[in-house]
Amino acid sequence: MAHFEKANSIGEWLDQRLAVETLKKVMQTEYWIPKNINFLWAMGMVLAATFGILLVSGIFLLMYYKPDTNLAFDSVNYTIMSEVGYGWLWRHIHGVGASLVFLIIYIHMFTGIYYGSYKKGRELIWLSGMGLFVAFSAEAFSGYMLPWGQMSYWAGMVITNLFSGGSLEAYGLVEWIRGDYVPADAFLTRFFMLHVLLIPLAIIGLIVLHFGTLRIPHVNNQDGEEFDFAEAAELYKAGKVKESKVIPFSPVFLSKDVLVMGVYFILFFYLVFYHFEFAMDPVNFDPADGLKTPAHIYPEWYFLWSYEILRPFSKDLGLIAFAVAQVIFFMLPFLDRSPNVAPASRRGLFKYWFWLMLLDMISLTFMGKLPPTDALFANIGLVSAVLFFVLWIALPIITKLEKKL
Amino acid sequence: MKELKIFGIVAIFTLVLYWGVEPFAHSQMHKHVEGQDFVYNGTADIEEAEAAKKEDKVKAKKEFWASVDKVAKLKGNAANGEAAFATCMGCHMEGAPNMGGVIPPSLEHAGALYDKNYLIALLKDPAMASNVDHKYKDTMTHPMGSIKAMMADDQQIADVVAYLKTKKAGEMTTKEAFSDACGRCHAMRYAKTTQLGDTPKFKYKKDELAHKIKVIDEQNLVKAYMGKLPPDLSIIIRARSEHFLETFVENPQSQLLGTSMPRVGLSHEGYEKVKTYLEEIGDPSKTAREDLGPKVLLFFFIFTGLAFLWKKSMWKGHH
Numbered sequence: 001m002a003h004f005e006k007a008n009s010i011g012e013w014l015d016q017r018l019a020v021e022t023l024k025k026v027m028q029t030e031y032w033i034p035k036n037i038n039f040l041w042a043m044g045m046v047l048a049a050t051f052g053i054l055l056v057s058g059i060f061l062l063m064y065y066k067p068d069t070n071l072a073f074d075s076v077n078y079t080i081m082s083e084v085g086y087g088w089l090w091r092h093i094h095g096v097g098a099s100l101v102f103l104i105i106y107i108h109m110f111t112g113i114y115y116g117s118y119k120k121g122r123e124l125i126w127l128s129g130m131g132l133f134v135a136f137s138a139e140a141f142s143g144y145m146l147p148w149g150q151m152s153y154w155a156g157m158v159i160t161n162l163f164s165g166g167s168l169e170a171y172g173l174v175e176w177i178r179g180d181y182v183p184a185d186a187f188l189t190r191f192f193m194l195h196v197l198l199i200p201l202a203i204i205g206l207i208v209l210h211f212g213t214l215r216i217p218h219v220n221n222q223d224g225e226e227f228d229f230a231e232a233a234e235l236y237k238a239g240k241v242k243e244s245k246v247i248p249f250s251p252v253f254l255s256k257d258v259l260v261m262g263v264y265f266i267l268f269f270y271l272v273f274y275h276f277e278f279a280m281d282p283v284n285f286d287p288a289d290g291l292k293t294p295a296h297i298y299p300e301w302y303f304l305w306s307y308e309i310l311r312p313f314s315k316d317l318g319l320i321a322f323a324v325a326q327v328i329f330f331m332l333p334f335l336d337r338s339p340n341v342a343p344a345s346r347r348g349l350f351k352y353w354f355w356l357m358l359l360d361m362i363s364l365t366f367m368g369k370l371p372p373t374d375a376l377f378a379n380i381g382l383v384s385a386v387l388f389f390v391l392w393i394a395l396p397i398i399t400k401l402e403k404k405l
Numbered sequence: 406m407k408e409l410k411i412f413g414i415v416a417i418f419t420l421v422l423y424w425g426v427e428p429f430a431h432s433q434m435h436k437h438v439e440g441q442d443f444v445y446n447g448t449a450d451i452e453e454a455e456a457a458k459k460e461d462k463v464k465a466k467k468e469f470w471a472s473v474d475k476v477a478k479l480k481g482n483a484a485n486g487e488a489a490f491a492t493c494m495g496c497h498m499e500g501a502p503n504m505g506g507v508i509p510p511s512l513e514h515a516g517a518l519y520d521k522n523y524l525i526a527l528l529k530d531p532a533m534a535s536n537v538d539h540k541y542k543d544t545m546t547h548p549m550g551s552i553k554a555m556m557a558d559d560q561q562i563a564d565v566v567a568y569l570k571t572k573k574a575g576e577m578t579t580k581e582a583f584s585d586a587c588g589r590c591h592a593m594r595y596a597k598t599t600q601l602g603d604t605p606k607f608k609y610k611k612d613e614l615a616h617k618i619k620v621i622d623e624q625n626l627v628k629a630y631m632g633k634l635p636p637d638l639s640i641i642i643r644a645r646s647e648h649f650l651e652t653f654v655e656n657p658q659s660q661l662l663g664t665s666m667p668r669v670g671l672s673h674e675g676y677e678k679v680k681t682y683l684e685e686i687g688d689p690s691k692t693a694r695e696d697l698g699p700k701v702l703l704f705f706f707i708f709t710g711l712a713f714l715w716k717k718s719m720w721k722g723h724h
Binding site: 040074077273296 | 411423427433434643693708720
């Protein structure tokens with residue numbers, strides 16, 4: 001066994017056994033972040049904080065929620081909303097948080113795309129981040145089943161039906177996923193398990209991986225500039241904080257994170273108290289009824305763009321398009337053939353690619369909720385969906401043509 | 406400055422996104438129905454018949470509402486009305502059983518709860534007044550259809566309505582408003598009421614089960630009459646928009662053509678009471694929200710202010 005001296009303080013005692021001083025250096029005071037960044041670099045911590053809020057509010061809700069098709073609806077809408085002290089607050093926080101987490105994820109993603117933060121050494125950051133996006137999507141979908149309202153039921157019906165694979169007619173697979181012919185008790189309890197255990201575990205693991213992937217390539221900066229971090233760190237430690245290109249994660253970078261979080265929390269709690277309806281669809285306040293299809297079935301706003309890629313095509317083509325759209329963002333680091341790490345504004349054609357992609361996804365999102373019976377909306381949806389693929393096909397070509405900076 | 410510009414771009418895109426998936430999408434998804442300010446003069450009914458291109462129906466509706474208008478112009482005598490009101494009490498009495506599908510409602514607050522024109526129309530022809538005449542070959546077969554024979558005199562109708570409007574228009578609780586206007590068809594399980602009213606507390610399981618059977622029997626009668634069991638309204642206030650609820654109550658056909666739900670003819674005051682009750686039961690955290698909201702926001706404003714000062718001190722000398 002190692003030799004231990006008598007410790008003079010709790011800090012020292014812990015340091016002897018856990019090397020907390022080293023840990024603190026590695027994780028905080030000597031974890032170097034580029035100085036040339038803007039508030040968009042705080043989105044990671046904002047996401048971590050939102051995940052924390054979802055976890056805590058979820059734990060409170062879990063104490064009263066009943067995963068049973070006969071009890072689920074009333075346990076959410078009556079027990080939690082009327083009988084549990086501040087149950088309404090936790091539910092509204094959870095609902096609003098689930099919606100906002102996707103807003104921040106999309107901002108985080110498009111920040112990465114704009115500044116080229118997925119390239120040359122940073123591929124794993126992008127891939128683990130996309131893994132988180134998929135895990136959060138699964139978490140959102142499984143959570144949406146739990147109140148067992150009309151939208152829970154019919155969204156569950158529609159999404160599980162996708163696994164029949166169009167003309168493959170793999171209904172056996174659909175039944176296997178549901179544990180029944182239609183979404184019922186077995187369906188609810190398994191999605192409950194996924195929502196409160198398996199997927200959160202996966203998310204926590206992926207968050208650790210995502211942080212780990214940042215370590216060696218380091219965080220990107222506003223100009224995509226490549227510099228020697230060790231040298232910059234020495235400069236900082238020597239007291240030349242003005243000349244150094246880096247800052248320590250804690251407390252300097254963190255102070256900015258916390259400021260951004262403060263602004264975000266103002267928005268967050270404004271929505272929780274005064275505008276939560278946007279995150280809680282009215283249709284889901286009708287109990288699930290397998291004999292009554294709602295007039296309009298649509299996913300929450302953050303899935304609308306991919307839903308609209310599914311809709312305008314014929315059955316099989318739509319499914320293929322949908323499946324491709326789900327994974328195509330994973331391919332970004334490999335489809336972008338340009339060696340330039342720079343903001344999109346300095347990257348020639350890529351600049352237009354970026355804004356077109358953003359606008360196209362917003363257009364898809366709009367059309368995804370509108371009734372497809374309107375010819376104008378259906379056509380805009382079709383054009384947007386086709387444009388989505390045209391942009392991805394064009395990406396390797398235009399980035400190959402890009403001049404080296 | 407550059408950061409503010411970036412923030413502005415993010416904010417604009419976020420707002421556009423919000424506008425597209427919320428206000429704009431909802432404006433396209435739901436048909437627009439004009440509110441009528443709780444005025445019941447048959448305009449909507451006639452327009453519906455015209456839209457359906459049914460000439461005889463248009464004519465019948467026009468004639469009916471013209472005759473209602475005629476009675477509305479008469480001066481009712483409340484004292485005479487009281488005598489005629491005895492006719493109503495034959496059915497609209499305390500503890501009345503189900504009659505032809507529903508339990509006749511209490512009229513204790515009818516003067517305040519219902520609109521004058523509507524009451525006149527109801528006494529003239531209940532099926533026409535509640536805009537569900539499509540359900541009957543002969544509107545005489547409406548559960549209250551026999552009133553047409555029992556109270557055929559215009560002056561008498563005016564008198565009874567005058568009586569209701571003066572003597573049965575006292576203060577009512579929000580719960581009474583709901584119970585009289587909606588409670589005979591719609592249960593409200595979060596308020597522990599059924600079509601038979603409040604569910605009492607039982608000492609013995611046997612009595613509780615016996616009551617449940619009575620409720621099921623009553624619900625079956627309502628179901629047979631209405632075609633399906635009308636939905637529980639516990640959280641309807643969150644399941645439908647305010648505008649939908651208002652226009653639906655004014656004229657169910659406007660939002661759900663062919664529905665068997667009758668128009669109940671609520672006055673503006675009556676509707677407000679019912680709506681308040683729906684909110685009390687379906688959205689009970691409203692006052693707590695309004696109370697806590699400003700405090701939490703104040704906390705985060707102070708938090709952000711302090712964070713700003715911390716950031717400033719931390720970044721001092723860095724640029």
